[in-house]
Amino acid sequence: MKRILIAVSAFIGITGLNMAFAAEHKMQHENHNHTMSMTDTRTSLGLSAEMKQHQLSNMREHVEAIQSIIGLISENKFEAASKIAHGKLGLTPEMQKMCSMFNDEKFKALGLAFHKSGDELGDALKTGDVTASLRALNKTMGYCVSCHAAYRQ
Numbered sequence: 001m002k003r004i005l006i007a008v009s010a011f012i013g014i015t016g017l018n019m020a021f022a023a024e025h026k027m028q029h030e031n032h033n034h035t036m037s038m039t040d041t042r043t044s045l046g047l048s049a050e051m052k053q054h055q056l057s058n059m060r061e062h063v064e065a066i067q068s069i070i071g072l073i074s075e076n077k078f079e080a081a082s083k084i085a086h087g088k089l090g091l092t093p094e095m096q097k098m099c100s101m102f103n104d105e106k107f108k109a110l111g112l113a114f115h116k117s118g119d120e121l122g123d124a125l126k127t128g129d130v131t132a133s134l135r136a137l138n139k140t141m142g143y144c145v146s147c148h149a150a151y152r153q
C-alpha cells in the first residue's frame with residue numbers, strides 16, 4: 001500500500017511538473033509572436049545582388065541626410081538643411097533614375113512620392129519656420145516607415 005502511494009504521488013509530481021513546463025513554453029512562444037512575426041510577409045522586390053548593394057548604400061545616405069537635417073535645424077542653419085533635403089532626399093535626376101529601375105509599380109510610386117516630399121521638406125526648411133519644417137520632416141519620414149513596412153529586398 002505504501003509503495004503504491006509513493007508511486008502515485010511520484011506520478012502526480014512528474015505530471016504537474018510537465019504541465020508547468022508546457023505552460024511556460026506556451027507563454028514564451030506567445031510573447032515571441034507578440035513582439036516579432038515569425039515570417040517576413042513584406043513584398044520582395046526580387047533585386048539582383050548588385051541592385052541590393054546599390055539600394056542599401058542609397059538608404060544609408062538617406063538616414064545620414066535625416067540626421068544632418070535635424071542637427072542643422074538645432075543650430076538654426078536652415079539654408080544648409082534645405083540644400084541637403086533637396087540634394088539628398090529630393091527628386092534629383094539620379095533618384096528619378098534609381099526609382100524607375102524597379103518593376104513594382106506601387107513601389108515606384110511610393111519612391112517618387114517620397115522624393116517629392118523631400119523637395120517639400122527643402123522648401124519648408126528654406127522658410128526657416130521650425131514647426132513647418134518638423135511637420136514636413138514628419139511627412140517625409142512617414143514614407144520611410146510605410147515603405148519599410150511593405151517592402152523588402
Ligand code: HEC
Nearest residue numbers: 056059060062063107110111114143144147148151152153
Ligand atoms: C519606397 C521605399 C522606401 C523608402 C521611401 C525608404 N526606404 Fe529605406 N529601404 C527600403 C527597402 C526595400 C530596404 C531593404 C529592406 C529589407 O530588405 O529588409 C530599405 C533599407 C533601409 C536601410 C537599411 C540599410 C542597410 O545598409 O542595411 C536604411 C537605414 C533605410 N532603408 C533608411 C531609410 C530612410 C531614413 C528613409 C527615409 C528618409 C527610407 N529608408 C525610405 C525602401 C525604402
